[in-house]
Amino acid sequence: MDRSPLSVVVAGGGTAGHIEPALALADAVKRLRPDARVTALGTARGLETTLVPKRGYALELVPPVPLPRKPSKDLLALPWRVLRSVRRTRQVLKQVEADVVVGFGGYVALPAYLAARMPGTRMPVVVHEANASAGIANKVGARHAAAVAAAVPGSGLDARVIGMPLRRAITTLDREALRAKARAHFGLDPQAPTLLVFGGSQGARSLNEAVAAAAGPLARAGIGVLHAHGPKNTVDVAPVPGRPPYVAVPYLERMDLAYAAADLAICRSGAMTVAEVSAVGLPAIYVPLPHGNGEQRLNALPVVEQGGGEIVEDADLTAERVVELVVPLLTSGERLSAMSVAARRTGHADADETLARMVLDAVAGTRGDER
Template sequence: MPDRPRSSPRPLSVVVAGGGTAGHIEPALALADAVRRLRPDATVTALGTERGLETSLVPKRGYALELVPPVPLPRKPSKDLAALPWRILKSVRRTRKVLRAVDADVVVGFGGYVALPAYLAARTPGTRMPVVIHEANATAGLANKVGARHAAAVAAAVPGSGLAGPVIGMPLRRAITTLDRDALRAKARAHFGLDPHAPTLLVFGGSQGARSLNEAVAGAAAELGRAGIGVLHAHGPKNTVEVDQVPGAPPYVAVPYLERMDLAYAAADLAICRSGAMTVAEVSAVGLPAIYVPLPHGNGEQRLNALPVVEHGGGEIVEDADLTPERVVEMVVPMLTSGERLSAMSAGARRTGHADADETLARMVLEVVEGGDGATGTMGGVARQEENER
């Protein structure tokens, strides 16, 4: 890659690495949008894999997508672990080609299967450029831990991730951070066929749904209906739910997938959902009270994601094994029939949100590229040396 000073009129070229899941892709795209608002001449290229959600999400948002071989990082000894060096080498080579082809100035990583090769490719001789890292989860992933050692700047969504750097929140779409739930409520409920006046529960378990949530809430349908509560339930494209609709009760609307999450948030007064980093960030940003049900497996990070919101009074946590139809009725009915409690929870949720995280991160990226110290106030020694070499 030719060495050029950033004073050149050449348009800024940013590469974002966050493929695999929506939790990695959405903040990357929110950052891309913010960069384009601040620097309309900038080009943004996303790295992804052929099996990730980015193959549909990135083109829809109007950004170029370059596919690289994924590098999942096994946590236990296995055949996959033995093959890891070759997989990394193959992916780094492909990523280097992309960085050179787009004349990249900076790599911004969000973790996931394409982040590690992007960090390594940005460090190789002949392709050296600064790296900026954003950690979305309460516990940093392995790729970001490795990349952060030589990053020019690091930021985190929540405290305690294990990475040094400012806590700026999660970069989110402007459609979410500027959402006025009250103003959109009538339109949103009409869109989904919900009762315009009944207190409404939103249920979703990620893009594929969650069986335990589906069974518990569907099993509570009759009692919720008798309490005058409407339900909007996204059960996942591979799942179905059967509900006992009470005559005359507000509709229980079950759909495979929610294309318009902004309208779903506006239609609801309370949510039951998982507590992935992106879900918690969006739900709290719009001020929607929630009952969070962390995944019952993994390293417990989903529970950690929800804790700050719960501590501020914006939600409650229920363990997956404890979520039964009876527990749903026991929690949901008192919440949705108390406007005062919902208002207090909504205010608590909003206190944990960061509506400007997208632009905060974008400014960090621009300052790093321009040779400044970035929003962290300090720039890594290796990164500063690289900038001087360019």
């Protein structure tokens, strides 16, 4: 019976929403099987070139395969791009002696699924869909997958709903215990109710403009603000003497401390954002992206329906609306506490390990490994 070290390839490059759950799964696999070898697939232009090595995993680059949403000249080049990427991915799978491919969608998932099914490299595939509406790559991968998981119901896949795999630094976060340290780290008022504002790694202009314009009324209401505006943006807010500070930063390196410092968030509703914010029990005002297929609104709905947040459409987010929503929430401890409990109730703190066991089961079915 084969007892060589387990080799797992994760495919989830491009955005943090694809990479972070892949890395959380990698961490869980290593906890269950310390001898396992995990290799990440990515592209030269994705965030994975920074995030993957920082977490201690090997990264192999493959040509990206962006899937056009509409008919265009890019669609004509798609077959060649797929073929080239599948060839390179197949080389990687053979090189690392892969036992299983775990895909999370994105530019490298489709070639990984196809390469894993080819004669000579045939191996089980496990798919995880993060969004409320599955993408094309995961729809293709799910057709012949050994197991399919989803973060939320209604993805369009025949999937086991397990939640989003998250870092243990998030799922084990004790916000109350870290609050004093977190507020000191960012230079926030230690006692004032605090609003966290972030629009993803690049920020969000509509969030930046609306909240910055509400800075005066928020300060006069005794509310502090921690605002990550994005590295390419700026926020110019005049301090209000004697009131809690408005702290603006380009990027949050320590999201765990940002969550701990905050009592309420205003944020987008990408799948990863919703999963993290709900997992730590942080009430939120979700502002879905105004374009795309509406999946961001669908991502936030389960949390909102349970009472853990509210949805405000991007076009409706004005300074007046921010003040109208935020001030009553942050001055009502009882309502915030109820929202926090509701938000945490929708989370899945053990999704990383659940998915890891699904992966190990898929491998055991082909090579007889014990978990």
